[in-house]
Amino acid sequence: MIGLSQYLILSALLFCIGFIGAVAKRNAIAVLMGVELMLNAVNLNLVAFDRFGSHAAPLGQAFAVFIIAVAAAEVAVGLAVILTLYRRRASTTVDDLDALKG
Amino acid sequence: MMQSFLFYAFATVIVLSALAMVMSRNLVHSALFMAAAFLGMAFIYLLLQADYVAVVQILVYVGAISVLFVFGIMLTKRARMEDTNRFNRYGLLALLIGLGLFALLARAIVASHAVAGSASAAGAGQAPADGSTSASGSAASISGLLLGDMALPLEASGLILLAALTGAIAVGKGAKKSS
Numbered sequence: 001m002i003g004l005s006q007y008l009i010l011s012a013l014l015f016c017i018g019f020i021g022a023v024a025k026r027n028a029i030a031v032l033m034g035v036e037l038m039l040n041a042v043n044l045n046l047v048a049f050d051r052f053g054s055h056a057a058p059l060g061q062a063f064a065v066f067i068i069a070v071a072a073a074e075v076a077v078g079l080a081v082i083l084t085l086y087r088r089r090a091s092t093t094v095d096d097l098d099a100l101k102g
Numbered sequence: 103m104m105q106s107f108l109f110y111a112f113a114t115v116i117v118l119s120a121l122a123m124v125m126s127r128n129l130v131h132s133a134l135f136m137a138a139a140f141l142g143m144a145f146i147y148l149l150l151q152a153d154y155v156a157v158v159q160i161l162v163y164v165g166a167i168s169v170l171f172v173f174g175i176m177l178t179k180r181a182r183m184e185d186t187n188r189f190n191r192y193g194l195l196a197l198l199i200g201l202g203l204f205a206l207l208a209r210a211i212v213a214s215h216a217v218a219g220s221a222s223a224a225g226a227g228q229a230p231a232d233g234s235t236s237a238s239g240s241a242a243s244i245s246g247l248l249l250g251d252m253a254l255p256l257e258a259s260g261l262i263l264l265a266a267l268t269g270a271i272a273v274g275k276g277a278k279k280s281s
Contacts, residue, residue, distance in 0.1 A: 001106065016200040020124055021123065029174055037123070040139075050150075061152050072266075073262050073267075094190070
């Protein structure tokens, strides 16, 4: 029987994979992909708690829809920033973006 | 029984695609594996009887965000794609921290009484819940919630999308004219 804990374990696993991708990648686009995977893991958590909780109204699903909207906005702005950086520096490597370094 | 088989099948697909996304050295392959993981997540949402979220997941993540990533990859072009997605020098450290975080989270989830209690409660109340979830998981009840109690947050998220749209255009087209 699949209970809440199986969904939470899957979500934790996805979150950690996304974390590794977000922290350990060189390319800024790959970093954004890792962040997206982490957001997806959080969504899975919300929907799972909504399914196994006792609320009549689907509050968790509504939260997940909001997070999807914010994630879409984040990807649009993030990719625009990466495109501008690529145009200026001809590179999307995160290590090269050290203009604020003292 | 069918449900647990489907869950483990889709969970395996999702985790393998996510791992392939992180491990792949070709950025285009990474984007494809990311789309596969998002698609599997939509089926997991269907198993959780959240059909509206599943459809939104397919529409937004698989349909829009993956295509946006592919466009971003194509617009930042390189001579060859093979070696575009390398790990940085913190790869081993990040792997250790990620594994430790997962061990911590899994330990907490398994040991938690709240999780176990709610799971058993949901299992006991499955029969009445199943009758009502056809209504509570559907688009009708979630739209009633979004346009009723959550009307203001819904408008705020619309404002965020508008701001992100104009911001992405303003940033993406370059700020040369204004300076």
